Amino acid sequence: MGSVVVLQSAVLIAMIDLVGLTKRFDGFTAVDRVTLSVAPGEILALLGPNGAGKTTTVRVLAAILRPTMGHAFVAGYSVTEHAQEVRRRVGLLTEYPGLYLRMRGEDYLDFFGRLMGLDADECERRARELLARFGMPEAWDQRMGTYSKGMRQKMALVRAMLHDPPVLLLDEPTSAMDPHSAKLVRDTVRSLRHHRRAIVICTHNLAEAEALASRIAIIRRGRIIALGTPAELKARLLGPSLMELRLLHPTDGVVNLISDLVKVEVQGENWLRYATANPQETNPLLLQTLAAYGVGVITLSEVPRSLEDVYLRVVEE
């Protein structure tokens, strides 16, 4: 009990806390000594190839699977010792919507709302509000068997958010959705970022992860192999920023003019690229030098580097 009390008092520091979490199935290690914490107000994206251990991690956090070794605390409660308390505080969007297709939206949400401890009025108010937010108020009266794929996914998301949990675990939240619905869900997730709520998203959609997540954890074979903000990961794994300079004239001779400031990596007829660890200092100096020699500059910009580059670098290593 002592550890629980301590962790409950430390809720403001970490809403999710994993310490050496390991999960084995019959000799196969799905999650291997994962240590990680997610603070309230934070959105963590779990990235990784299929079978990397993302869903298993989420299932442990939802107190469905028990850790083989290590500890997992959610909202201050141990997933092994206080599984029910954890489940009350977690909203889980599963990989598949898993709806009861013979039921109507109203009955379905009423069922889950009651299991989560909501009374009928509160449940209906929350359910209608969420359905309206996802642009499908008509789903309330319809049998779920008649829903489109996207509607089913959104209904599953409503189910996960119904009891307004402090921890949201979203496994592939926008899979099977059309671009409009996916944007709607992304906007909703962004709006759910709350100073008392932690959100974990498992996704293969790297652009989505980059757009939503405050931090990203890349998992491979059950281990976290990279963890940080998107910017940190890019800097750490892809090296210094790459700048592209476009000139009015051919680059002949310009390379020599700036060779003391930067090392040119690649060049074309009227453009060149260089890497710099400190663009704030390097770029103004470079522009001053070029201006002093009367070299006309069209643009100086950072070459965009996607999270995909980071991901592929890490996973392929």
Place this chain on the structure above:
Amino acid sequence: MVAVTERMRATVGEAPRLVLTLIKREVWDTLRDWRIIVPIVILTLFFPALMSFVANMALDWVAEYGAPIVGERMLPFLLMVVGFFPISFSLVIALETFVGEKERRSLEPLLATPLTDAQLYLGKTLAAMLPPLLAAYLGITVYLTGLHFFKGWSPPPILLVLVVLLTTAEGLVMVSGAVVISSQTTSVRAANLLASFIIIPMTLLIQGEAIIMFWANYGVLWWVVLFLVVVDVILVRMGIHIFNREELLGREIDQLNVASLWRKFCGYLRWEPWFFGLDLQKMPAWLRWLGMVGGLYGRDIPAILRRSWLALAVVVIGLLFSAGIGYDFATRYQLPPGVLQLENVSAETFSELPAVDWLPVFTVWGVLLNNVRSLMAAALLAVFSFGTLAVALLMAPLAIVFFFVTQAAYVGYSPALFFAAFVLPHGLLELPAATIATALAVRLGAAFMSPPRGMTVSDGWLWALADFVKVFIALLLPLLVLAAAVEVRVTPTIVAWAFGG
């Protein structure tokens, strides 16, 4: 954030509320599946009405041929049938209950709710039982109403209570068994195949009940009800013990990993070397085998016996009960005078016993082989009967022994001397060996019902099997060899000395 309604939890009581919510949804779902509802309605309303009509016609018809007794016996039988048919649907519903949800991917959201494993199990079990059971009661009502109007026949109240109890207990057996199957399989197809383990015994039971109904010995059916209640308790306990959400979700395919199972089994067979606290590393290499022997007999086997105490207690109680049965039968069925004549018994009398087919050849090898075979059969039967048949198999010869001990007393011999001469010499070795072997066999069967805490069913069973194999080879086999030698070489001499002329 929305606060969870504490008041609601406090006033209604959370556990029953959660279970009722689950039951309500499950029943609701069942009632919206026309593939279940149409047959239930037919079996609840149409079929009992038809049975009532048929019974009415049949009564008149058999009466014309001077056999009214056939009609009289048929009415209670049909009462049982109209009750049983609707509850047969509970099997279909229960088989589908977990594995069907798993196949439709709707199980994981349910497992993520605050429902405990026991609440999930209970809710699903009751939900699978309620609609078919209510349909069965309705069917019985329709049948009896029809007969009342057609013939003015009503069953004796006790018979009605008996049939209702029988129907309920049968329903619970099928549902609790099917829920166990459903929670341990990964596809509805596999669950349906395994359902044979429920359907076949139930079919045999119903046939037996039909015979009893025509025999009109309704008192026997109370024993059937008692038996079913015991099976219900075992299955429900088994279900609660082995049901856990991790198993439900963790197992994706029914894969039999023989290599992994074998490794586990070998791991359970191992034991720590020990020899009276001595540092084995400091002992000469050629003496280190003593550590293995000391570890096995000084530590490991006693530990196995300690953890088998409950099974041992069950076997001992069974043996005491068998003594009572032997005594009871002996008092009711006394042997005719002259059958038990021991004056002319000699050591050679025993060697003539092979003339009786079912007895083993009276040699050390023959007796040993018979004992080993019996104990192996007990272990095998235990696996299929939650351990009960292993105890029954040991009780049978003990009941026979006490039957003859009591008969000996009736014809004037000392029962203590009879027991001491015929049983005790080899029994001192054989009885403990058989008791321990049976207890370990009981554990083999009970592992399905109640695996040790923290273990899966397969791990618990492999552990029990390793214990059985280890103790059987290291302890019981030597005891049985000695017992067989004493039985063949010593017991006849003692019997001849005690009773012979």
